Amino acid sequence: QVQLLESGGGSVQPGGSLRLSCVGSPSGYTLSGYILAWFRQDPGKEREFVAGIRWTGGTTTVADSLKGRFTISRDSAENTIYLQMNTLNPEDTALYYCAAKRGVEILTKPSLYSNWGPGTQVTVSS
DSSP, X not given: OOEEEEEOOEEEOTTOOEEEEEEEESTTOOOTTEEEEEEEEOTTSOOEEEEEEETTTOOEEEOGGGTTTEEEEEEGGGTEEEEEEOSOOGGGOXXXXXXXXXXSSOXXXXXXXXXXXXXXXXXXXX
């Protein structure tokens, strides 16, 4: 069973950038056959799909509202996915989660993902 751990969150001014990382463990555990995704949640709101990637092949999907600012990628050697976030604004403030599920389709519904990291906080404020 893959375990996930996010890092890279923090506080940034509007217009700034952050790169989040999510490493799958144990080291060497194959993520082949998994979909990995980023979700975010602000208190009082539903958990929202941000971006996903198919580990085998690297196909990606980014939420329509975030295209052009957010990019997801992976490093197979490091068992890690990344979320590059540019031109951040206060509405991007949230707890960002990494999630994984077995399968070939990148789905956006949180309940379909079986493995979750604890999350990393992103705060965008002047």
